[in-house]
Amino acid sequence: MEPLSRSERAALCNSALEAGESAPTLCGGWDVKDLVVHLLVRERHPAGAAGIVLSPLSGLTERASRRLARQDFTALVERVRGGPPAWSPTAVPAIDRAVNSLEFLVHHEDVRRAQDGWAPRELAEAEQRAVWKALAVAGRALVRPAGVPVELRWPGAARDGEDRTTTLRAGDDPVVVSGEPVEVAMLLFGRDQHRGLRFDGPPDGVRRLRGSDLGL
Known part of the structure; x- marks a missing residue:
């Protein structure tokens, strides 16, 4: 590839x-x-x-x-x-x-995504894995402004059909962001135009993550 x-x-x-x-x-x-x-x-x-x-x-x-x-x-x-x-x-x-x-x-x-009528793209599995791998490294700095524990989850992505997860900021009661890698990337780089993400965890932590100026 x-x-x-x-x-x-x-x-x-x-x-x-x-x-x-x-x-x-x-x-x-x-x-x-x-x-x-x-x-x-x-x-x-x-x-x-x-x-x-x-x-x-x-x-x-x-x-x-x-x-x-x-x-x-x-x-x-x-x-x-x-x-x-x-x-x-x-x-x-x-x-x-x-x-x-x-x-x-x-x-x-x-x-x-700034153009009218945009829709999410379907990336090849190998491309999605590359995005996920990059987020596991860069995401640690990207979520720092929120100041809360954060875990990412890619539903059903593992070879056995289980969720793939990675911890960006360790701590008790993390905010868990679930979704496709590209959509997670848009969130972590501070863009509002993302789709299909799910946020679980303490309500205050979710509010802080979503309301922070994420990105570099």
Whole structure:
């Protein structure tokens, strides 16, 4: 199977072109072109990428973004599709999978789910397992703002038909979030556009998890 980071990169590019550069996304006030520019700054402009996570350097991010935003939208999308430059750490397949699998999956859904009439996709089982595996690692940081114990449950996903579970934050009386991996990913990255999730556990814990600013 093609790595999720690569398949979602290509799928995001296809959806971006189909939606058009001015179409909305789930990322605040960004349109599709803004999102594409963000991905390029993150991957190809080290100083600008640092400003994404370090607010004192945000001016570098803004300058890199403005320069890219003046360029042709289709050309920008195809640059994303082409993958990271050879000097980038994410050109190493293992790092690409670790860093980009959820990044491109969630941003792809940011494009899809901001459009009228969207519906959840059916991913192949291997792709869903890849999402679940990535959430088991990244999810620990994503749920930290809630400050409550959290367990994820993927109903019926184990080979024997039992639920697959993973603990993101240990503790008594955890909030248990049950659902398909992609829908869980959207929740943990702070998106409201998710479907079919079930929340069990102490009511106060559920309220804190659902009301927190989740994500990185």
